[in-house]
Amino acid sequence: MLDTEALMRIGLGHYIALSGIIFSFGMIAVMMRKNVIVMLMGVELMLNAVNLSFVAFAKEAGNLNGHIMVFFVMTIAAAEAGVGLALAVAIYKKFHEVNIRFFEQLKG
Amino acid sequence: MLLTTLIFLPVVFALVVAALPEEKWVRPVSFVLSLGHFAATCLLFWRFNPASSALQLVEKHAWVPTFGVNYFVGIDGISFWLVILSAFLTPLAVLGSWTAIEKKVRAFHICLFLLLSATMGTFLAVDAILFYAFFEASLIPMYLMIGVWGGSRRLYATMKFFIYTMAGSLFMLLAIIALIFMTQEQMGQMSASVLDFYNLDVPFVAGDFLNTQTLLFFAFSLAFAIKVPMFPVHTWLPDAHVEAPTPGSVILAAVMLKMGTYGFMRFVLPIFPEASEYFAWFFMLLGVVGIVYGALVAMVQPDIKKLVAYSSVSHMGYVMLGLFAMNLYGTTGGYYQMLNHGISTGALFLLVGMIYERTHTRQISEYGGLAKAAPIYTIAFLIVTFSSIAVPLTNGFIGEFLILLGTFEANRWFAGVAVLGVILGAVYMLWAVKRIFFGPRGKALGHYEEESLDINGREIAVLIPLVILIFWMGLFPSDFLNWSKASLDNLVQNRTHYELKLEE
């Protein structure tokens, strides 16, 4: 007999699971997608998954550290996005496409 | 201060040479300076007390006290002659390379002096880390000598030389570290001094390979065996010798190979007495194999220098055989053979270099009838050959006889096989002599007039000291061995509880 109540009660475990799923999606996006912008989005997704888990843990622990961390992460994610996009623009200017395959010169 | 002076004086000389205004002065100045260094080394004859087996003229300054590493130098009867030998051969190498080295003369002599410094340090260091430092540091000038002034395959040879030697010695470094920690456990404080290593009780289990003493023993042995070089880790030597310039070959054969055997005498035998004894058969076996193998392979070499190089393998096999016979005869003989090999093989390389300068070939098959074209050279070569094949009244005989005597006492079967080396030694040397000096004129002699290939005054001057030593050492070995007798006796008789005292 399924304990529907337990399923309905959304707790820390669910948040962590969700954050894990989102984090994995982000990782997969970074590893699979050829478009640089989408890869950036993957990174952002990973960071947001982390944010989710931070908030969940902060709620659980009852202190502010987690929330503070989230703010820092958001700021840094913004900065990263800025740098990343700048790089993407640089790529676009040179190759007129933002595909990762242009960046396979350095190897071996 | 004498020992420190001896070690670092060549560094100063190297700087002097570097600062010389004109390159034409480099050779004479280097020669005079190296003679000066030899003269300074000869002061040891007055300062060293041959009656004592203790470590003398000791200097000790803290270097890395945290690990008990000191600048600790001293001299005893074992290092005594090796130091003299190194200092003695350097002026000869300078004189012998007068015309052989044509490019970068200044840099060459700087290398030579740095090498001298490193070899001096190796033989005088009593601290294991200091020893290791000099042992490794000596590689670099030799590496450059072969690589810059060598023959056509010099890059291959010099890389092989460096990597081979380095490969062995790094394991030794680990073993030294382990010993340092053992001193901490057993004596309360860390010390890298060899004297403290002697007092260590390194646990040994017979029959089990993976025990402390056996592993450390093999770590040290590998480093030194490569340097010696023992069969089967000898293959760097022929290449290095063939490609090295003459003075490089001389120093390499005469001095650097001795670092290996010296290492066995200074480290392996006294620090690991049980393992040495337990595995003595193995090293004697390798020594015997080296003797016969080196001789057989030398016999069929088409290149004179390679022949001499393989003869080194054979001769150094004798040294190892003597040392691992672990009795007075073998050890004394092995020690003496180290000096002999330094003299006679050094002389052989000089001789080969001299003729190579004239004919620009080392292929035995291109020679023939040289005895007519270069009579004095022939006489010198024959004398050195006889020394090399241990004809009595030359130095080689004393060493070989004592080694074989000692080996016979330790294990008669090994002696029986080693004696084959006496025969094969004659075979390969005399066969070479026959093909080079006798018979009709060879291709290499080409258009040369009769006797026009003969050596000049400078070259005779290089050879005369060596020839004198060959006979002196053969006739009056006691003049030499008396300086080392006390130390060698100490090494043999107190091997299981070896100790070096400091001279008061």
Add this chain to the structure above:
Amino acid sequence: MEIQFKLVDFLLVSPAVALFIFSCIPLLIKVLRGNVEQNSFATLIWGYMGIIIAAGLTVATMGSNRTAFEGALVFDGLSGFTGLVLLFVAAVSLTFARDSESTNDKQFTENMFLMLNCVVGMLTMAWANDLIVVFVGLELFSLCLYMMIALSLEQRTSKEAAFKYFILGSFASALMLYGISFIYGTVGSTYLPDMISAAPNLLATNRLFLFGFVLLLVGVCFKVAIFPFHAWAPDVYQGSPTPLTSFMATAVKAVSLAFFLRLVASQAFSVERFWPFVDVLQWLAVLTILVGNVGAFRQKSLKRMMAYSSIAHSGYVLIGLIAAGIGGASMLGAGGVMFYIFSYSIMTIGAFGVLHLLETRADSDLTFEDLRGLGRDKPWLALAMTILLLSLTGIPPTLGFWGKFFIFSAAVKQGLVWLAIWGVVGSIISVYYYLRPIVAMYMEEPTAGRYTFELRPLSYFAVLFLALLTMAFGLASEPVYQAVLASVSKVF
């Protein structure tokens, strides 16, 4: 919750503040002059002043063993020593950057601004006593690095390097951050001492903490370029402008290793539940040494060769870290690591400096053949390179020998002989590729007239000085080692 900041806290962080201020001055001047680049030498002087003042302040506050900002920053010997190494490296790299074809143009001011702020981030990470601060510092210097690399005049590979570094760095940061979130979730705090005190207990009982802790270490491993998180290093090092490579290869490693050392000091490695990871870490050390040395074995590009070799050096340091972590004679390991950071920084930056001096174009990528004739044309530079390479090989009596000696000592003492043996095997392989440049410089037939240009004096001087240091500290390693031991004594 009342938050108290004292004046002394600001004094303690003053090196970072000073650096920041001095990084802004030339930028400000440039802006005020209507975006016209001023004399790069003047900019450099501003940078030097910032660094010197920061160093002075670091020295002044060293050994105070205080914490600042509610314990978020800690000023112990470890952070002080690391800070000094960072500042020294920054000064040298800045010198190189000014002389480089790829960075010295209209944007040197920006470059310097970024580099000094990069150091600010590194200092922050070195001081960090809270995982939030660690992350902020790490991101600060990483972002600066991405931009500096991308600022290069070279158009293709530098952009590729920047992008690769950026994507993979962010990826690793995210992993690390994810780990931090689990640590926070299980410990209930991001405060490092809290985590360290809770770690032994939590590691044994809590899988989430274990998960988070391992991810945190993975993040650090990425920065240090430990296998299998090393793959970015060769590409990025090769693609970046050489002055930056020299900076990255040394400063980033120094600060990351210092932080690693703090984590290791948590006694986590002595928790039985954690031993599988210690085993894994040992294997990673071996694989890192192998991949680094083997990867360098057949490289043609000198920068790439040096990049791989720096991976190998990370492997050696990892041996020391493990030795420091497993208890017992931890001081040996910690001392070895810190000494290695010191020695490695000097040798590596020197070697990259030589390469940088020989680059004539922004897109120069030197190969072994390019070194031919250097021994004849630039004897002193060749000599310096020889010394540095021999030191990297670990030939006594150079600094590199002692680095290896201390690390191997720690390994032998801690019973990690097999790691030491792998270290030795790696060193033997390394002999080959470290000697090849020497072969090229002295032994191969020189190409005529390659090195007729003048060497840039400041960088030249810096390289010679570094070579001299390599020899001098090699001959007198004891004072350095004592300083190193003093710096880690409070942490362990």
Add this chain to the structure above:
Amino acid sequence: MNHALLILTLLIAPLIGFLFNGLRFRSHNAYLAGAVATGASAISFLCSVTLWTKLVSLPVENRVLETKFFEWIAVGTLKIPFGFVVDQISIIMILIITGVGSLIHLFSIGYMSHDERPSKFFAYLNLFLFNMLVLVLGDNMLMTFVGWEGVGLCSYLLIGFWFTDPAKAAAGMKAFVTNRIGDAGFLIGMFILFFTFGTLDYSDLAAVVPKVAELGWTGPVTMACLFLFLGAAGKSAQIPLYVWLPDAMAGPTPVSALIHAATMVTAGVYLFVRLSAVLVLAPHAMEVIAWTGALTALMAATIGITQWDIKKILAYSTVSQLGYMFMAVGVGAFPAAQFHLMTHAFFKALMFLGSGSVIHAMHEEQDIRKMGGLKKYLPVTYITFLMGWLAIIGIPPFAGFFSKDEILWQAWSSPHGSKGLWAIGAITAACTAFYMTRLMALTFWGKSRVSPDVHPHESPPTMAIPLIVLGILSVIGGWIGIPHVIGEVLPGHPPNIFAHWLEPVVAKVEAGHGSAVMEWSLMGFSVGLAGIFAWLAYDFYVRVPSRPKAVAAALGPAYRLVENKYFVDEFYFGKIINPLVEASKAIWLYIDVNFIDKATYFAGDLVSGLAQLVKTIQNGKTQSYALYMALGVVIIMTVVLSS
């Protein structure tokens, strides 16, 4: 002069001669060089004579003059002085060496007068003299070994004296290497003796050995003696190491006379006479020595029959005679061995010098087929050669008769001997008579086959005098060792002076069995046999010159076997030396180059291959790198969390 100074002078004189001539080796002045060298040798001879007179004046039981110049090797209990001893054995040796040596030096002046490098020749000759004196005077085995190797060295130099001919250079090398094989045995023999008896000093050995003998340690002694015999076989050209001696004839003829007949090759015999006290403890070793000696004697004698080179015949004859001496040593007849050594030195040196004179006269022609009827051209050479011939085939009262018959009688009668040994000895004597007569016949008798452009001429006086002196010695040299049975019937009953002289210093073997009648009849038999075969040879080669070919054809393969010296050289080269060289090449190629170096390269290739792997993994794709990281994390997590 005290004896130490005498010994010093004795040794130093040839050394100074060597240095004098050696330092001016370019000189062409054969007369100056020869005079100095001969003078040096003569001084040594005078010293020897003086020493002999000193020795005689000493009481019989204490006839020893010893001197130690300095301690040569002193390690542990091994104390080897640079010491020399003159006693009953060594005085005979040094008298022979310096006496015969002086004569040969004198002869050489004429012989080498047209040579390019006479000075070098005389230098070597003097050096040889020095080493030979060291050999026989050394008061311990190691000093003997010094001389032993030293004479080998000089032999090497002198055989290869005309080194531009590769065959001659090869002969020198062959001699040295073959000797080295023996020397290796000598070394091992010394080691065994040293570790058994604790000394290498002859007088100590003589004192210690009998005591040790009571303990019954015959094993080590037998081994020692056998190894020493290997050494002796090398130096004294016994089976299996005799092969170098015939080739050694490549050297100038005086060298063959001095080194390869009179002195050096007898060193092995001298060694065993010296060590007789040790040898008698090893009866098995004696047996081996006796039989080896006998077989060598026979084998060499048969080969001698088929040779055409005058010097080669003499060389095989030397081998054969040395075989006799070893047979004597083997049966314990040490004085007889020493006696034959001496008489052989006289007549063989004579014959070699005579052959030298012939060769000189024939302008370097050595093939006896191209000689014949030379007696009218070379009267002095012929007469003296005739004396040598009579001596060697054992016609009484020539020197060879006494010594050879003594050996044969001992071989028959000694407790160590046997009838088989005697029989071989007797057959050998017959062969000797045959080939020596053949030599005489083809060289001096019969019709001349000399090619018309050669005009044989008698040698100058410097060459004739030595021949005459040696000829006289070949006649009378045997008279100091007249056997007891003959002495009894002779007027004045001359005693066996030689045997009595040696008696105090050589080991005594218990008296032989056999009666005087037996001795007489055996003596008669062997002399008769020699006479018959001599006549037979005369018949073959002078009276019916066609007969040898017919006989050879009749014998077929057997003749070819002997003519080709039993294919021993071919066996050594084909089955030992060449395979060894080939094996060495193979070792070098397969072990050094293809195995050890390959193993090294393999390590390099392994690293190189791994490097390729690393390079492949490092594919430049950012996303691969991310994948590695993710995989790494997954694997680490699996390991960490699953355990």
